[in-house]
Amino acid sequence: xxxxxxxxxxxxxxxxxxxxxxxxxxxxxxxxxxxxxxxxxxxxxxxxxxxxxxxxxxxxxxxxxxxxxxxxxxxxxxxxxxxxxxxxxxxxxxxxxxxxxxxxxxxxxxxxxxxxxxxxxxxxxxxxxxxxxxxxxxxxxxxxxxxxxxxxxxxxxxxxxxxxxxxxxxxxxxxxxxxxxxxxxxxxxxxxxxxxxxxxxxxxxxxxxxxxxxxxxxxxxxxxxxxxxxxxxxxxxxxxxxxxxxxxxxxxxxxxxxxxxxxxxxxxxxxxxxxxxxxxxxxxxxxxxxxxxxxxxxxxxxxxxxxxxxxxxxxxxxxxxxxxxxxxxxxxxxxxxxxxxxxxxxxxxxxx
Amino acid sequence: xxxxxxxxxxxxxxxxxxxxxxxxxxxxxxxxxxxxxxxxxxxxxxxxxxxxxxxxxxxxxxxxxxxxxxxxxxxxxxxxxxxxxxxxxxxxxxxxxxxxxxxxxxxxxxxxxxxxxxxxxxxxxxxxxxxxxxxxxxxxxxxxxxxxxxxxxxxxxxxxxxxxxxxxxxxxxxxxxxxxxxxxxxxxxxxxxxxxxxxxxxxxxxxxxxxxxxxxxxxxxxxxxxxxxxxxxxxxxxxxxxxxxxxxxxxxxxxxxxxxxxxxxxxxxxxxxxxxxxxxxxxxxxxxxxxxxxxxxxxxxxxxxxxxxxxxxxxxxxxxxxxxxxxxxxxxxxxxxxxxxxxxxxxxxxxxxxxxxxxxxxxxxxxxxxxxxxxxxxxxxxxxxxxxxxxxxxxxxxxxxxxxxxxxxxxxxxxxxxxxxxxxxxxxxxxxxxxxxxxxxxxxxxxxxxxxxxxxxxxxxxxxxxxxxxxxx
Numbered sequence: 001x002x003x004x005x006x007x008x009x010x011x012x013x014x015x016x017x018x019x020x021x022x023x024x025x026x027x028x029x030x031x032x033x034x035x036x037x038x039x040x041x042x043x044x045x046x047x048x049x050x051x052x053x054x055x056x057x058x059x060x061x062x063x064x065x066x067x068x069x070x071x072x073x074x075x076x077x078x079x080x081x082x083x084x085x086x087x088x089x090x091x092x093x094x095x096x097x098x099x100x101x102x103x104x105x106x107x108x109x110x111x112x113x114x115x116x117x118x119x120x121x122x123x124x125x126x127x128x129x130x131x132x133x134x135x136x137x138x139x140x141x142x143x144x145x146x147x148x149x150x151x152x153x154x155x156x157x158x159x160x161x162x163x164x165x166x167x168x169x170x171x172x173x174x175x176x177x178x179x180x181x182x183x184x185x186x187x188x189x190x191x192x193x194x195x196x197x198x199x200x201x202x203x204x205x206x207x208x209x210x211x212x213x214x215x216x217x218x219x220x221x222x223x224x225x226x227x228x229x230x231x232x233x234x235x236x237x238x239x240x241x242x243x244x245x246x247x248x249x250x251x252x253x254x255x256x257x258x259x260x261x262x263x264x265x266x267x268x269x270x271x272x273x274x275x276x277x278x279x280x281x282x283x284x285x286x287x288x289x290x291x292x293x294x295x296x297x298x299x300x301x302x303x304x305x306x307x308x309x310x311x312x313x314x315x316x317x318x319x320x321x322x323x324x325x326x327x328x329x330x331x332x333x334x335x336x337x338x339x340x341x342x343x344x345x346x347x348x349x350x351x352x
Numbered sequence: 353x354x355x356x357x358x359x360x361x362x363x364x365x366x367x368x369x370x371x372x373x374x375x376x377x378x379x380x381x382x383x384x385x386x387x388x389x390x391x392x393x394x395x396x397x398x399x400x401x402x403x404x405x406x407x408x409x410x411x412x413x414x415x416x417x418x419x420x421x422x423x424x425x426x427x428x429x430x431x432x433x434x435x436x437x438x439x440x441x442x443x444x445x446x447x448x449x450x451x452x453x454x455x456x457x458x459x460x461x462x463x464x465x466x467x468x469x470x471x472x473x474x475x476x477x478x479x480x481x482x483x484x485x486x487x488x489x490x491x492x493x494x495x496x497x498x499x500x501x502x503x504x505x506x507x508x509x510x511x512x513x514x515x516x517x518x519x520x521x522x523x524x525x526x527x528x529x530x531x532x533x534x535x536x537x538x539x540x541x542x543x544x545x546x547x548x549x550x551x552x553x554x555x556x557x558x559x560x561x562x563x564x565x566x567x568x569x570x571x572x573x574x575x576x577x578x579x580x581x582x583x584x585x586x587x588x589x590x591x592x593x594x595x596x597x598x599x600x601x602x603x604x605x606x607x608x609x610x611x612x613x614x615x616x617x618x619x620x621x622x623x624x625x626x627x628x629x630x631x632x633x634x635x636x637x638x639x640x641x642x643x644x645x646x647x648x649x650x651x652x653x654x655x656x657x658x659x660x661x662x663x664x665x666x667x668x669x670x671x672x673x674x675x676x677x678x679x680x681x682x683x684x685x686x687x688x689x690x691x692x693x694x695x696x697x698x699x700x701x702x703x704x705x706x707x708x709x710x711x712x713x714x715x716x717x718x719x720x721x722x723x724x725x726x727x728x729x730x731x732x733x734x735x736x737x738x739x740x741x742x743x744x745x746x747x748x749x750x751x752x753x754x755x756x757x758x759x760x761x762x763x764x765x766x767x768x769x770x771x772x773x774x775x776x777x778x779x780x781x782x783x784x785x786x787x788x789x790x791x792x793x794x795x796x797x798x799x800x801x802x803x804x805x806x807x808x809x810x811x812x813x814x815x816x817x818x819x820x821x822x823x824x825x
Contacts, residue, residue: 019793023786028722028752030692031779032658034600036558037593039523039551040512053518053558053815057777060743070741072712076648077685078655079692081715082745082779083722083752085786103760103790152758172791174760252661254694280695282664324694328723 017126018104018167020133020193020210025099025176026090027327028083031056035075056080092187093219093249095323095331098179102133102150104193106167130164130205131195135177140185150175164195181216188213219249220321220333226340229294236297237307239340241268243291243319247283253323253331255281258291261334262317265307268295283323315339473540474579474589479549480539484571485528486564488521488556492819496800496807503811511551517811524555542589550594553601560819566605569598576618588622592645595619596652603656612656620649647676651685663693680708687716696723711737718749727756744775752783760787776806776814781822789824799823 035050052058057080059071072081092098106128136145152175154165165173181187194207222245229238241260247253260268271292273281281289295316297307307314320334478484490498498504505514505522511530514523527548530536537544549572556565572590575598580589588595599615623646630638650673657666670686683706690699703716714737721730734750737743747770754763767784781802788798803823809816 021790036554057744070711072715074681074684079688105791328694
């Protein structure tokens with residue numbers, strides 16, 4: 001995320017008592033480790049315990065005399081079950097949910113600062129009340145901005161009512177926003193913090209706003225191609241719909257499902273990994289997966305034609321693709337309406 | 353392949369072109385080059401070849417050198433390392449020093465090399481050269497660990513003590529110093545040299561200097577060459593743990609992660625051979641040892657595939673491994689791999705099908721909830737686990753979950769509690785400093801304070817000194 005741009009709503013130039021920090025909450029990641037044998041240990045003992053410093057975390061103290069018996073660390077495997085918070089913003093992709101935590105904190109003064117004001121260390125000369133956070137997202141296409149819902153909702157019991165939360169020095173008000181990324185291009189997350197700053201003699205409401213800009217990229221290129229098939233048993237028209245899904249992002253993804261949502265009067269059968277009993281396909285950056293469906297008209301004897309044609313064009317419906325990224329990060333895309341120009345299948349020339 | 357090779361047995365018609373062909377081969381040697389090593393029994397072929405090799409040094413003309421193209425195993429000059437220089441003349445490096453124990457007269461001896469005498473000591477003096485070892489700077493160590501710390505060890509502290517105190521940077525430096533001090537280690541004392549080398553490389557990896565280790569390991573050149581075999585017993589002179597470590601480091605040093613997979617397979621082939629021998633001779637402890645090593649290599653191959661980001665390959669490989677005594681660990685490895693790959697369903701399936709302890713099952717269940725974005729459910733599981741055991745991993749994961757449900761303050765307190773109970777893994781410190789960054793504009797002060805707290809901790813084999821990166825300083 002690019003450097004925030006400050007936009008002051010205050011006439012006062014005095015620094016704010018509240019700071020705002022954000023962290024994109026992608027999935028936490030499993031920590032890697034390279035277990036090593038103890039140096040200077042006898043070479044031929046069977047499986048000496050690994051050097052504790054080479055493990056991702058210190059093994060729990062042995063219990064019941066069973067040394068590390070219940071430690072789930074799968075050493076010497078490279079992955080360990082302990083997790084790290086996201087180290088960086090990473091890439092934002094269309095189809096994913098953008099999650100971000102917003103933290104408004106009442107910064108305690110450093111000992112030097114409070115000493116200069118003749119206060120006890122950590123004390124503040126101001127009290128901060130009614131801290132509120134609001135967030136909006138500006139998407140590339142939209143004229144207006146979308147107001148984002150913050151979670152967790154204010155808990156009255158915790159003192160955070162409609163007014164906001166009173167923060168003592170060192171306290172933080174933390175909120176989380178979620179936003180489904182649907183467009184490529186520049187997004188701006190705008191966060192507004194307002195609070196009431198009271199000193200012994202006076203008080204005022206202060207507000208500031210920070211903008212966080214990031215670029216959302218496409219993660220998947222979908223190319224589709226319809227083609228006619230010979231009619232089915234009861235004369236129902238049939239088509240094959242092929243699609244090529246190319247991972248154009250920088251991260252690997254595992255395709256979870258590909259589904260068609262068809263217009264009325266059409267059914268389809270899936271010809272992909274699930275019916276073939278295969279593994280879900282893994283797409284590394286730049287790789288493509290070919291998927292295929294057979295779309296068939298429902299011929300109902302009472303109703304006649306099953307599917308509507310508009311100016312010689314048959315609309316099938318939309319294709320939805322769901323995937324999972326590292327540590328299960330979800331993504332879902334759907335195409336626009338797919339269809340085909342109705343070409344009468346050549347008489348029995350094409351064999352299925 | 354190489355046409356010169358086919359022509360080789362015809363005799364001395366092999367000339368310059370053959371010589372030229374040897375050079376690139378030597379400089380790109382890797383596990384695959386080793387195919388010609390184990391095919392010939394070291395017991396029968398090696399002495400003869402050794403003699404050839406020594407002849408080369410005495411006749412550095414192109415003609416005898418071309419005999420390296422005979423179908424015999426690679427000869428001595430290939431093993432004399434000159435990895436850092438662009439020219440690879442075998443001669444200058446082999447100038448016998450005053451301390452070299454290698455008998456220079458050997459090639460002139462008319463006695464046939466098939467001897468009953470004990471093996472001649474090898475000359476490992478190329479591992480004692482100071483230019484092999486690089487200095488490890490302390491500039492990525494926070495001030496709290498450097499300045500005014502009474503815990504920084506005295507320069508003459510023995511290595512074993514340094515290791516016990518978790519002073520890995522000092523231990524790495526001490527190992528290199530011992531190796532390079534003239535007269536300290538005899539060039540023929542392989543056991544001491546390789547022990548120190550292992551200490552050196554392992555400690556470098558522990559202080560985040562794996563890249564340095566990957567450079568230094570190049571000095572060993574090709575561990576598959578017959579030079580590293582005992583002339584009499586045919587046993588590899590380098591300890592197993594060091595060979596396993598070197599596989600990964602060499603792959604990194606050459607920037608080719610696939611080498612690691614090949615290297616592990618190479619070792620696995622030997623492990624299988626030894627296992628078969630042990631079984632034939634009904635040597636139970638040997639059998640168990642080699643079984644263990646084989647299983648270990650299997651898991652390491654999967655790790656190498658993960659490092660190459662071939663996650664599906666790693667999953668298939670893990671699925672192909674035989675469940676041994678530690679089937680719980682293997683199941684856990686599979687589950688974590690599926691989670692890393694993003695497939696929580698598969699992780700749950702693996703746990704259902706495998707055998708794991710109750711705690712491990714709950715850990716995977718909680719991680720699966722996190723992968724599904726169900727942080728509230730995951731948090732409940734971590735809390736339950738945390739009540740049952742005092743485990744750093746569970747505490748850290750619980751705190752991370754707290755941040756994802758909007759309770760970072762609670763998570764921060766939890767992590768600070770772990771630090772107070774003398775936990776200080778990289779992960780714990782990284783997560784705590786991330787939370788510090790989120791909760792104040794003045795995170796730097798808190799980070800420095802944290803580094804002071806950790807520096808004040810007792811030294812332990814888990815490691816004492818930390819790096820700036822651990823505190824995001």
